[in-house]
Amino acid sequence: MSNQVKTRVLLGITGGIAAYKSAELCRQLVKSGAEVQVVMTAGALEFITPLTMQAVSGNPVHHTLLDPAAEAGMGHIELARWADQILIAPATADFIARLNAGMANDLLTTLCLASDAPMTLAPAMNQQMWRNEITQNNIKSLHNLLGNRLRLIGPASGEQACGDVGPGRMTEPQDIATAFMSSPSASASGASSTIEQSDTNSSLAGLSVVLTAGPTRESIDPVRYISNHSSGKMGVALAEAASRCGAHVTLICGPVSIPMPEGVKIVSVTSAQDMLDAAVEQVSEADIFIAAAAVADYRPATQAEEKIKKSGDEISLTLVKNPDIIATIANHAERPFCVGFAAETRDLERYALGKLERKNLDMVIANDVSRSDIGFNSADNAVTVFSRHSDGAQQQAFDAMPKRQLADLLIEKIRQYYHQSRGE
Numbered sequence: 001m002s003n004q005v006k007t008r009v010l011l012g013i014t015g016g017i018a019a020y021k022s023a024e025l026c027r028q029l030v031k032s033g034a035e036v037q038v039v040m041t042a043g044a045l046e047f048i049t050p051l052t053m054q055a056v057s058g059n060p061v062h063h064t065l066l067d068p069a070a071e072a073g074m075g076h077i078e079l080a081r082w083a084d085q086i087l088i089a090p091a092t093a094d095f096i097a098r099l100n101a102g103m104a105n106d107l108l109t110t111l112c113l114a115s116d117a118p119m120t121l122a123p124a125m126n127q128q129m130w131r132n133e134i135t136q137n138n139i140k141s142l143h144n145l146l147g148n149r150l151r152l153i154g155p156a157s158g159e160q161a162c163g164d165v166g167p168g169r170m171t172e173p174q175d176i177a178t179a180f181m182s183s184p185s186a187s188a189s190g191a192s193s194t195i196e197q198s199d200t201n202s203s204l205a206g207l208s209v210v211l212t213a214g215p216t217r218e219s220i221d222p223v224r225y226i227s228n229h230s231s232g233k234m235g236v237a238l239a240e241a242a243s244r245c246g247a248h249v250t251l252i253c254g255p256v257s258i259p260m261p262e263g264v265k266i267v268s269v270t271s272a273q274d275m276l277d278a279a280v281e282q283v284s285e286a287d288i289f290i291a292a293a294a295v296a297d298y299r300p301a302t303q304a305e306e307k308i309k310k311s312g313d314e315i316s317l318t319l320v321k322n323p324d325i326i327a328t329i330a331n332h333a334e335r336p337f338c339v340g341f342a343a344e345t346r347d348l349e350r351y352a353l354g355k356l357e358r359k360n361l362d363m364v365i366a367n368d369v370s371r372s373d374i375g376f377n378s379a380d381n382a383v384t385v386f387s388r389h390s391d392g393a394q395q396q397a398f399d400a401m402p403k404r405q406l407a408d409l410l411i412e413k414i415r416q417y418y419h420q421s422r423g424e
């Protein structure tokens with residue numbers, strides 16, 4: 001780390017109750033090697049003091065636009081140019097609306113307008129305010145205006161300060177810091193040329209990651225098959241996240257109708273047997289294997305060569321067990337770090353821990369598929385990660401959030417455990 005230029009983060013705090021968590025967020029950013037300048041709106045000053053933020057950031061806090069003393073120090077344009085990254089946490093509905101409107105009526109909005117640095121928002125507001133079409137339109141419009149320059153972390157779902165339950169909680173500070181600092185733009189900004197070789201374990205650079213995703217299709221006859229509702233979104237999001245972290249990524253994907261990520265090698269397969277053959281072939285040089293596919297457990301014992309004709313009132317189909325892909329890979333002598341999924345409708349922990357042991361995995365990412373708002377075929381997911389350590393299994397829960405965002409956090413966890421498993 002010693003020669004690494006620090007990422008310069010402008011941390012904007014706006015006026016929501018979650019502002020009290022910004023002190024911990026700032027501490028985590030500094031701990032991860034960022035240089036942080038804090039800018040607070042008038043609303044934020046009602047929730048947390050500049051003195052607290054100065055203590056945790058180690059820098060004077062900025063909160064006034066037209067302050068001669070502050071301008072004599074680091075003027076607002078200078079501050080806008082200084083930032084490699086802008087992170088606004090919490091980002092209130094009001095701030096998001098003003099940002100989208102291009103307002104420059106306080107120091108923070110002015111800085112955002114005067115900078116072309118990547119911008120990350122961690123929204124926090126009442127669930128109805130978040131769901132309101134006006135807020136959703138503002139978010140969509142910001143995505144359209146800023147493209148890849150804009151990233152959202154959260155909001156998480158759960159109990160809110162006002163007593164409501166729903167989406168709008170600010171993502172926990174540790175998770176924001178992890179996702180933010182693990183994004184390639186944050187970890188490499190201005191410093192890429194000076195990162196030492198030994199620092200490559202802070203990304204997946206140079207590592208090979210193979211993933212399975214989507215459903216498998218098990219033929220009954222030339223026109224019929226057995227399959228499931230897996231959309232492939234989680235596996236594709238993980239492949240993209242691993243690729244953003246610098247890994248060489250191979251995605252072995254069953255039949256899905258979503259776009260395939262760019263910069264990733266795609267191997268398209270249909271049945272579980274095809275998927276196993278592709279995995280065995282691709283995994284020989286892999287460092288990490290992530291099995292996100294929803295593999296059909298059984299296939300028809302025989303596939304009819306001709307379309308089966310309608311006949312009596314009943315027809316029976318004999319099914320035989322499919323090979324377990326991840327268990328096969330995980331039980332090879334020269335195996336990669338193996339991450340499996342567990343989709344359960346009950347007893348999540350018991351089944352997940354059972355899979356960790358039985359399939360000889362390093363990590364299991366478990367989700368509750370009985371909930372219709374997350375998991376299968378939905379844009380959001382909430383998971384608990386179980387991992388195997390020398391001193392027993394550990395677990396960590398991740399609140400419901402968009403799969404793309406969750407993928408960044410999961411890849412960061414996989415990266416950490418992968419390096420720990422190698423004693424690095």
Ligand code: C5P
Pocket residue numbers: 212272291292293294295296297322323324325326327339340341342343355
């Ligand atoms: O046993 P179960 O299907 O619940 O296990 C889920 C995990 O095992 C997932 O990671 C899935 O991709 C993987 N799996 C597999 N091959 C199978 C069945 C599941 O790789 N035949």
